[in-house]
Amino acid sequence: MPLDIDTLRLDFPILAHTVNGQPLVYLDNAATTQKPRAVLDALNHYYQSQNANVHRAAHALSGQATQAFEAARAKVARFINALDDRQVIWTRGTTEAINLVAYSFGMHSLKANDEILLSTMEHHANIVPWQQVAAATGAIIKVIPLATDAELDMEAAAALFSTRTKLLAVSHISNALGAINPIKQLIAMAKAVGAVTLIDGAQAVGHFPVDVQALDCDFYVFSGHKMFGPTGIGVLYGKRELLEAMPPWQTGGEMIKKVSFEQTSFGELPFKFEAGTPNIAGAIGLGAGIDYLSGLDRAAIAKHEQALMAQLLAGLNAMPEVRIIGRPQAGAVSFVINEVHPQDVATLLDMQGIAVRTGHHCAMPLMQALDLPQGTIRASIAFYNSADDITALLAGLDKAREFF
Amino acid sequence: MQAFGHTITDTEIRTLFANAQGWEARYKELIKLAKQLPALDAADKIEANAIHGCESQAWLVSEVNVQGLWQLHCDSDARIVKGLMAVVLAALNNKTAEQIQAFDMEAYFADILLLNHLSPSRGNGLRAVVTAIKQSCAL
Numbered sequence: 001m002p003l004d005i006d007t008l009r010l011d012f013p014i015l016a017h018t019v020n021g022q023p024l025v026y027l028d029n030a031a032t033t034q035k036p037r038a039v040l041d042a043l044n045h046y047y048q049s050q051n052a053n054v055h056r057a058a059h060a061l062s063g064q065a066t067q068a069f070e071a072a073r074a075k076v077a078r079f080i081n082a083l084d085d086r087q088v089i090w091t092r093g094t095t096e097a098i099n100l101v102a103y104s105f106g107m108h109s110l111k112a113n114d115e116i117l118l119s120t121m122e123h124h125a126n127i128v129p130w131q132q133v134a135a136a137t138g139a140i141i142k143v144i145p146l147a148t149d150a151e152l153d154m155e156a157a158a159a160l161f162s163t164r165t166k167l168l169a170v171s172h173i174s175n176a177l178g179a180i181n182p183i184k185q186l187i188a189m190a191k192a193v194g195a196v197t198l199i200d201g202a203q204a205v206g207h208f209p210v211d212v213q214a215l216d217c218d219f220y221v222f223s224g225h226k227m228f229g230p231t232g233i234g235v236l237y238g239k240r241e242l243l244e245a246m247p248p249w250q251t252g253g254e255m256i257k258k259v260s261f262e263q264t265s266f267g268e269l270p271f272k273f274e275a276g277t278p279n280i281a282g283a284i285g286l287g288a289g290i291d292y293l294s295g296l297d298r299a300a301i302a303k304h305e306q307a308l309m310a311q312l313l314a315g316l317n318a319m320p321e322v323r324i325i326g327r328p329q330a331g332a333v334s335f336v337i338n339e340v341h342p343q344d345v346a347t348l349l350d351m352q353g354i355a356v357r358t359g360h361h362c363a364m365p366l367m368q369a370l371d372l373p374q375g376t377i378r379a380s381i382a383f384y385n386s387a388d389d390i391t392a393l394l395a396g397l398d399k400a401r402e403f404f
Numbered sequence: 405m406q407a408f409g410h411t412i413t414d415t416e417i418r419t420l421f422a423n424a425q426g427w428e429a430r431y432k433e434l435i436k437l438a439k440q441l442p443a444l445d446a447a448d449k450i451e452a453n454a455i456h457g458c459e460s461q462a463w464l465v466s467e468v469n470v471q472g473l474w475q476l477h478c479d480s481d482a483r484i485v486k487g488l489m490a491v492v493l494a495a496l497n498n499k500t501a502e503q504i505q506a507f508d509m510e511a512y513f514a515d516i517l518l519l520n521h522l523s524p525s526r527g528n529g530l531r532a533v534v535t536a537i538k539q540s541c542a543l
Binding site: 342375399 | 427428431432435459460461481482483484485527528
């Protein structure tokens, strides 16, 4: 049965807003998604009825908060098919999760001349922490180049893997281009040389089911706010034996077993990586987001998103001055318009109530590789977008083109 | 010599926008103004002249003449930003440092219904342009 998008949209109060006097057409979902009422209610309910710190106090509210907080962890574990709840570490988001792996695993396990393999498509969050690791350890960063059509050059990737490769860090879906990377193949290549794998799933989890066991990656990271949950909460999934072996990254309260002024022993997973009071409301809100998402027909959602994507690509292809970058497959479509600066287009779209992103999308090396110094215009969809949103964007672009 | 601040002043700009009905007319005026603002020489489009805080590239070159009047040259690779720069230069170019510091940019942009572009949250960096001009012409 096709999705009833009009009814689903009612779950997202912000979508009824107007911007610059026009109905909001929100096509910046790769940056952050809107939140369903279920998530907003969960946040409100926590602060109104459950607010207490978790894991420590011997009173009823703290017990309730702890239960809700840990229930959310279990929801995340089921959502990505992790074997064990303890493999789900709360972070502030994808960026912090990558930093945790870089500073805990990378800094302690890598040594001079070990190789870290990244891809040209990476977001800065999956580049800069590894540069810091390389600078501190003497490890070397190698980069999988692009083939024609802005996809990863898998032949070149095969040639880059060697026994010196200790870590592969690559995105599941490119935030800038909407390309789905062949991560199963890359993970297999990494395993063949004994390298550890980290997948940046920030752009994937909101679009289709992810199964970390089927992928067999060592680490998988994502953010709550890009999958209809709150900001400031994210997840590091890791293989148990790796997480057990890794030293704590941030230290302080919550992550300890016993502290004296002479020495400290650290807590068990997942707490050894969760120093300080966590984002309790965020975790509970993300749990509500997962419940919401799981309650929808995800196959129907994926089909709906594909239809929107096809409509958008067909519309853009019909505009002679428009050039689509690469082969967008999920979430985002990046394009440029001949002779027109992306920012000018975005400004004129904004005046029509249409929200898109422009620029380098925090993927400057990718824009450099594609020779796009001004970046691109990126329209990114979520399941709550409608065919009318795409029609509005295309009409908005037609109007914007009249200005130049 | 460029017209902005010399033959086109903030008064002309206010009149121009008072006659522009609706956002489309206002943005068309901005793009027309951008075409009238001469491009900076490639040699001036260097890091030392770059204004950061813009999603587009933007540059400012400023010098004071013997009469103590500041001669400001701006450029951007985005046309709407360049049009906004022309609006700023109409008000600040060929003025003394005192006149530049005293000019009420917020009221000016509010008058021509483009105030949102001066907001620090806007990626176009117009606020950074105005700050850079005021800093380079500091008393």
